[in-house]
Amino acid sequence: MSKKDVALIHQVIPVHDLIRTHLEKIVDDTKLLKAIRVAASNGFEVDDKYYALTDDSNIYRVTMAMHPSYKLAYFKQQQWPEDWVEQVLSIVRKVWKEKYLPQVKPLSMKPVSGTADAIDEWEFGLHAEQSSADALELYLSTGTIPCTDPIAYWHAQCKSGVIPEALAKMALDYLSVPASSTDVKHAFSLSGRVVTPLCSSLEDESIRATVLLNSWLSIPGLVTEKVFKNHLVVGWKRGKNCAATQAALDAAEAAA
Numbered sequence: 001m002s003k004k005d006v007a008l009i010h011q012v013i014p015v016h017d018l019i020r021t022h023l024e025k026i027v028d029d030t031k032l033l034k035a036i037r038v039a040a041s042n043g044f045e046v047d048d049k050y051y052a053l054t055d056d057s058n059i060y061r062v063t064m065a066m067h068p069s070y071k072l073a074y075f076k077q078q079q080w081p082e083d084w085v086e087q088v089l090s091i092v093r094k095v096w097k098e099k100y101l102p103q104v105k106p107l108s109m110k111p112v113s114g115t116a117d118a119i120d121e122w123e124f125g126l127h128a129e130q131s132s133a134d135a136l137e138l139y140l141s142t143g144t145i146p147c148t149d150p151i152a153y154w155h156a157q158c159k160s161g162v163i164p165e166a167l168a169k170m171a172l173d174y175l176s177v178p179a180s181s182t183d184v185k186h187a188f189s190l191s192g193r194v195v196t197p198l199c200s201s202l203e204d205e206s207i208r209a210t211v212l213l214n215s216w217l218s219i220p221g222l223v224t225e226k227v228f229k230n231h232l233v234v235g236w237k238r239g240k241n242c243a244a245t246q247a248a249l250d251a252a253e254a255a256a
Contacts, residue, residue, distance in 0.1 A: 007179040010063045010070070010150065016051045017078055020044060059174060061088045062095055066171040068145040068153055089140070096136045096170060103166040104135075135167045150175050190214060 026032060026040035054060040064070045065088060075085045147153050151172060158168035194210050195202060 008175065009059060009177040009179050010067045010175055012179050013051075013054060013060055013064055014070075014074075016047060016054075019047050020051070023047065058091045058095070059177060061091050063174040063177065064088075065092045065140065066154075066174055067150045068147045069150070071140055071144050073144050092140070093136065096167075100166040100170040101136075103169070104164050135164045136170075139163070139167065 023040045023044040027037050027044065029037070064074060065072060067074075072085055072089060075088060145153070154168045154171040154175065157163050158165055158172075190211050191207060194207055
């Protein structure tokens with residue numbers, strides 16, 4: 001799989017639906033040869049087998065819901081049964097409340113003088129905490145947004161400060177998951193080449209930095225030369241994270 005065009009998990013279900021739509025049209029087209037229609041029917045059964053496997057992990061549903069162009073509207077447009085859509089909503093809410101909502105920092109209140117000011121501040125704090133808790137509900141209740149790059153969208157939302165950082169983190173954690181294990185296997189393979197008999201004493205941090213940087217540098221534009229020099233080269237010269245940074249530099253030279 002090309003490093004430039006790594007398929008992500010949010011593309012899996014739409015691709016399955018697209019394939020199934022085309023195959024259904026072929027099966028229903030009586031003008032076509034019977035052999036073609038039978039082949040399309042067999043293909044539909046194979047796709048149905050793999051489509052069903054998406055039920056084994058909640059990640060597919062959560063990812064679709066966190067895509068600004070899909071949300072829950074996609075499932076309704078595909079005429080999923082209402083109880084299925086409710087199940088997706090329940091899964092997304094559970095993930096948010098258990099894993100990400102606890103990361104929302106509570107508003108720190110400072111005492112103020114004056115009864116009216118104190119009441120206003122209390123109401124503001126209550127509203128802020130309520131907004132953080134309902135951030136997911138607010139996001140899901142709004143309409144979909146045309147978006148070709150959901151990762152860039154959530155990065156922009158996070159930087160804008162208009163939403164809790166935890167909500168953006170949830171979206172990015174799921175939307176950045178690759179649809180294939182190809183890159184994961186490649187990472188394991190690279191790790192095996194890094195930890196050689198001559199480098200068997202490398203710390204975990206050094207190995208991780210080497211593998212990550214090697215992967216990042218292979219994606220054009222992800223790590224700019226300026227960022228590389230400022231955060232790695234300068235940090236290494238100052239003696240910060242020396243082992244990890246030096247390993248990262250070696251990996252960059254090898255990838256060049």
